Amino acid sequence: MEPRQAWGAFSIITILADAIVVAALLSYGFEPVLVGAIALIALLVYFYVVYKRYHVEVVPEEDIKKFEDPADLRILCTIYGLDPEGGETDIRNRLLDFARWNRDSAFIWIAPKAVQYFGAALEIPPPPRTTSARTVKSLLREGEDSELDLSRINKCPICDSMTSKEDSICKVCGADLRFYTRLQDSKVGRLVLSHKSEEVRRKLRYEVRELERDK
Numbered sequence: 001m002e003p004r005q006a007w008g009a010f011s012i013i014t015i016l017a018d019a020i021v022v023a024a025l026l027s028y029g030f031e032p033v034l035v036g037a038i039a040l041i042a043l044l045v046y047f048y049v050v051y052k053r054y055h056v057e058v059v060p061e062e063d064i065k066k067f068e069d070p071a072d073l074r075i076l077c078t079i080y081g082l083d084p085e086g087g088e089t090d091i092r093n094r095l096l097d098f099a100r101w102n103r104d105s106a107f108i109w110i111a112p113k114a115v116q117y118f119g120a121a122l123e124i125p126p127p128p129r130t131t132s133a134r135t136v137k138s139l140l141r142e143g144e145d146s147e148l149d150l151s152r153i154n155k156c157p158i159c160d161s162m163t164s165k166e167d168s169i170c171k172v173c174g175a176d177l178r179f180y181t182r183l184q185d186s187k188v189g190r191l192v193l194s195h196k197s198e199e200v201r202r203k204l205r206y207e208v209r210e211l212e213r214d215k
Contacts, residue, residue: 003081003111007050010115014046056188058108061099064092066179075195079188081110153177157184157193158200173200 018039025035059076067073070088073095077084082094102108156163157180161172168177180196183189 004109006111006116054110057186058102064095075192079191158197
């Protein structure tokens with residue numbers, strides 16, 4: 001089942017659960033207007049969070065080629081629900097195939113395994129695939145923005161270390177400041193940064209503990 005259909009099925013379960021809670025509260029004598037308002041707000045928050053968190057950009061082919069760190073490619077695979085195992089070439093080709101398959105879509109739905117499980121319980125036939133005329137928006141801005149002004153970057157987007165105006169590479173974690181700063185402009189980019197930051201900070205903490213032990 002595709003993530004979009006899985007979210008549809010999971011949303012049905014959520015709406016039914018919301019209705020059951022409303023019925024239970026009304027049976028206990030709570031004010032109908034108050035109960036209805038709370039139920040409506042809960043559904044609105046649910047759909048807003050789902051849309052903001054799990055409706056992300058499709059990284060175009062040319063942008064995938066700009067990811068040099070294999071760890072970033074594995075993170076992208078995890079975000080899109082693809083197999084993150086294998087060598088760098090296999091993972092990159094997997095992502096390129098994914099980008100080509102979705103070349104006509106600027107955004108795509110993603111879903112965690114738990115949602116996929118609930119979706120499978122309420123299988124919804126996928127709609128016929130249609131071709132969109134929308135142009136895919138590039139994650140990494142081209143033209144004038146290709147040379148991002150380093151003087152505007154005062155903190156590493158990966159490890160939060162302070163940087164100077166001359167730095168193009170973070171002296172603490174080795175991150176490319178231009179590349180990762182641009183990723184902050186998109187939802188899928190921020191997901192990559194979130195995963196990347198956790199891994200790098202965990203590694204840095206481990207290295208610091210090792211140095212302290214050596215002393």
